[in-house]
Amino acid sequence: MPSANVGRLWLALLVAGACALSLTSCKGSPGDDDKITVGAVLPLTGDNSLYGENERKGFTVALQEISKRWPNVKIEVVYEDTMGEAKTAASAIQKLKMQGVKYIIDDAMSSVTFAMVPSLGPDAIMISTGATNPKLSGCSPFFFRIWNSDAEEGSQAAHLSQTVHPGTKKIAVVYVNNDYGTGLRDVYVRDVEKVITGLTVRDFSYEASQTNFRDLSAIVRGFNPDLIYLVGYGPQTGLVVKEVRGYGIKATIISTVTTEDPKFLERAGAAAEGTIYLYPNTPSGSEADTFRNLFVKTYNSQPGILADHGYDAIFLYAMAFNSGAKTPTDVQHWFHNMPPYDGASGVIKFDANGDVHEPYVMKSVQKGAFAPYHE
Numbered sequence: 001m002p003s004a005n006v007g008r009l010w011l012a013l014l015v016a017g018a019c020a021l022s023l024t025s026c027k028g029s030p031g032d033d034d035k036i037t038v039g040a041v042l043p044l045t046g047d048n049s050l051y052g053e054n055e056r057k058g059f060t061v062a063l064q065e066i067s068k069r070w071p072n073v074k075i076e077v078v079y080e081d082t083m084g085e086a087k088t089a090a091s092a093i094q095k096l097k098m099q100g101v102k103y104i105i106d107d108a109m110s111s112v113t114f115a116m117v118p119s120l121g122p123d124a125i126m127i128s129t130g131a132t133n134p135k136l137s138g139c140s141p142f143f144f145r146i147w148n149s150d151a152e153e154g155s156q157a158a159h160l161s162q163t164v165h166p167g168t169k170k171i172a173v174v175y176v177n178n179d180y181g182t183g184l185r186d187v188y189v190r191d192v193e194k195v196i197t198g199l200t201v202r203d204f205s206y207e208a209s210q211t212n213f214r215d216l217s218a219i220v221r222g223f224n225p226d227l228i229y230l231v232g233y234g235p236q237t238g239l240v241v242k243e244v245r246g247y248g249i250k251a252t253i254i255s256t257v258t259t260e261d262p263k264f265l266e267r268a269g270a271a272a273e274g275t276i277y278l279y280p281n282t283p284s285g286s287e288a289d290t291f292r293n294l295f296v297k298t299y300n301s302q303p304g305i306l307a308d309h310g311y312d313a314i315f316l317y318a319m320a321f322n323s324g325a326k327t328p329t330d331v332q333h334w335f336h337n338m339p340p341y342d343g344a345s346g347v348i349k350f351d352a353n354g355d356v357h358e359p360y361v362m363k364s365v366q367k368g369a370f371a372p373y374h375e
Helices: 002-021 049-069 086-098 110-119 150-164 179-195 214-223 234-246 262-272 286-299 307-322 328-337
Strands: 036-042 075-081 103-106 125-128 143-145 170-176 200-206 227-231 252-255 276-280 360-366 369-372
Touching: 036 049, 036 086, 036 307, 049 075, 049 286, 049 307, 075 086, 075 307, 086 103, 086 110, 103 110, 103 307, 110 125, 110 179, 125 307, 125 328, 150 179, 150 227, 150 252, 150 276, 150 360, 170 179, 170 214, 179 200, 179 227, 200 214, 214 234, 227 234, 234 252, 234 262, 286 307, 307 328
Parallel strands: 036 075, 036 103, 103 125, 125 143, 170 200, 170 227, 227 252, 252 276
Antiparallel strands: 276 360, 360 369
16 A cells, blocks of 8 residues: 555656646646637627627637637637726726736727726737727827727718708717717817808717707707717617607718617617718728628628627737737737738728728618618
């Protein structure tokens, strides 16, 4: 018996020594040490869960393709649900950092993104798929976003206002009272007053949690605008449009990219007809084709808003890792010096502020569906 115990002891010591020399073989599966964890901080529940779920699908498709192109790049994604709340997001990124997660992807809500930016640095870098507030430009050297700043959308919407409703004299800016809403409002008002002379613009705000828009609509009707610039998220703006039309307000409605949400159509119903909005131009490169084909094959449906941006966010990290980046600082340098990436969502090339610049097209609701705009 003693000799058997000694034998077992020596065997245990040999195994421990082998583990010390090669941890990979002792962690369960080959290559675990090389796996890179990306933390996805997304709204997976609540009114804006569509964004999170679409991005999750984009990640899944991207990981399938990455494993074929670069077998040496092993990425796993862990999820934290923000529920669309800034406070929850701030806690989530701290939790991920305590777990050693250094690479973050966030959602499409600027107020949520602002809550996470203070946590970025050499130990954490972020790609935002849809946060658009202009004040995020250059907010951190470790912050990058692959959706245009509202400085571009708001300015284009201002010029669009003159095109779709010549002779406009009164504009009501109806916006959600958060970082997203105020950012677009500020840019739009500044530029529309330059584009259209003799204009009267009035602000009307609503809260992010609001569901009853009767009083708001009554006040807007009293102003009697020629045009309404509506800023918010699809589930809410759908209710706003329904109420506004219910009050007999016939003003032309221009809204934002977030209009393209099934909940907008569901909640606005027939009142949605004719709503005009700007939307990123559909890319036509080989990566975009690969993404769409894989998405349809995987989910038997067309990709929804932000799915392509989720795909690109994962791919950007994968390309940096494949190029030898080992730390957030390495990834930061690679992002700033990378060649233009013709991705699923369009051509991505970061400027000095970590922003991209992609073209928009005009779209509208026609016969209950989202379609290219026609006068």
